[in-house]
Amino acid sequence: MKTAVLHNYHQPLQFHDLPVPSIGPLDVLIKVHACGVCGSDVHLVDEEFAPLSQLPVVPGHEVAGVIEEVGEQVTYLKSGDRVGLPLNQQTCGNCRYCVRGETVLCPEQRFTGINLNGGYAEYVKAPARDVTIIPDAISFEEVAPLFCAGITVFTPFKYVNFQVGQRVAVLGIGGLGHLALQFAHVLGAHTIAVSRDTEKLHLAKEKLGADEAIDSSTKDWVKQLQDMGGADVILATAHSSQLMSQSIAALAPEGTLVVLGVDKEPLIMPPLVDLINNRKRVMGSITGSIKDMREMLNVAATHTIRPLIETYPLEDAQLALDHVRAGKPRFRAVLTMT
Ligand SMILES: [Zn+2]
Ligand SMILES: [Zn+2]
Known part of the structure; x- marks a missing residue:
């Protein structure tokens, strides 16, 4: 699969053909259709998230795509479902915040595209419980930025x-x-x-x-x-x-x-x-918990809230990052993987 990888801080992305990730029993494999380029991706390159960030990493935490494969213990999602993957994932499920549904505050959580591979790629894997179904009314390109900027x-x-x-x-x-x-x-x-x-x-x-x-x-x-x-x-x-x-x-x-x-x-x-x-x-306030994600997407779908976007093919991920760094996009940059 085609991927854009950050190997070194302050350096351009490198493009590689990597194996499609294999999934565990509670994971889903997502075929990425679109991934937003967030201002935080620039901070990642600039080493501002170190030591939390771990290189090499595939950036991208505004992921929208289709489930290609589900782990054997996943029961409520299936191949073909349209889903999105946000920044926050792999929360512990047991801390005082997780048990209240405030997963965004979990001290054990990990971060898509920061210390786990993200969406600047044709495929990404994630725990099934960390993805959210995308309402039919919203396209992949327009929903991607909602998974960080929107929430x-x-x-x-x-x-x-x-x-x-x-x-x-x-x-x-x-x-x-x-x-x-x-x-x-x-x-x-x-x-x-x-x-x-x-x-x-x-x-x-x-x-x-x-x-x-x-x-x-x-x-x-x-x-x-x-x-x-x-x-x-x-x-x-x-x-x-x-x-x-x-x-x-x-x-x-x-x-x-x-x-x-x-x-x-x-x-x-x-x-x-x-x-x-x-x-x-x-x-x-930072992003939001999975329960808020569902509500946000429903509000956006019902009331036709859409980001204004500029799209770039995955191959132009570096250009998109450069544009975001320069504040050029009106108003969000989105990579597409067709
Ligand atoms: Zn972001
Ligand atoms: Zn927790």
């Missing part, structure tokens, strides 16, 4: 006491943000797009479900949010701790800042009385 922006709604009609501001309109706006819109939020890119703000209002748009390059962007009554939820997808820090002042009482974008600089907290008097919260 990342959907999960916070489960944990911020979100109520229909609340104001949800999305900070940064990129791979995550353009999906965050769509989910917020269909879940019943009053949505506010925040970006310094006026073209993206226009698109956000035209196509992505934004009710309002705020240019974050203006001096008074925080005040504009405050004048609307403040945000009940801020989904911060921009990789800027400075913007996130400023945005805490724009939270409404009981509002929550959800940190999703990564930045090396720390958050700068506001005066404590602002947090205390207004019962504000700051939380982080």
Whole structure:
């Protein structure tokens, strides 16, 4: 099978013809049809996940395909099922998080495309319990990014006491943000797009479900949010701790800042009385558990939430990575394995 492999950090991918992986009794073998290229794949190449990452590795944790073969003890999936494989897999099943269904917090879990071979390949294997059936309505190319970007922006709604009609501001309109706006819109939020890119703000209002748009390059962007009554939820997808820090002042009482974008600089907290008097919260969130995955896919299928994608053949995986590094794709890059 054709694969793109990362052998050394900071080096280009290498292409190999490798044997199709053999599966255990509880595994499935997936014939990959599409695999998203996530910003995290660039961080992998840049050694930012070491020592968690293990080389050589086939990158790719937004996998969508068809089951080719099931292990002898797998009963609820069969050959021909359309399934996706996310970042998080091989959770222990026994820890305090796994038993609550919060598999994403399992300390024993392993990571697709980071320390287990992922989807930049024609085939990938995984435990059957870690894959999720893809609704018929969504194509492989369009569903792939939902397995990381989609679940990342959907999960916070489960944990911020979100109520229909609340104001949800999305900070940064990129791979995550353009999906965050769509989910917020269909879940019943009053949505506010925040970006310094006026073209993206226009698109956000035209196509992505934004009710309002705020240019974050203006001096008074925080005040504009405050004048609307403040945000009940801020989904911060921009990789800027400075913007996130400023945005805490724009939270409404009981509002929550959800940190999703990564930045090396720390958050700068506001005066404590602002947090205390207004019962504000700051939380982080990463991808989501398998139970949230099913719900997210159903919401996306029912309400026609789709990522805007650019596709590349597997052979162009390095080009796709380079484009993601440069921030070029509008808004997600997806490899296809036809
Ligand atoms: Zn990802
Ligand atoms: Zn566990």
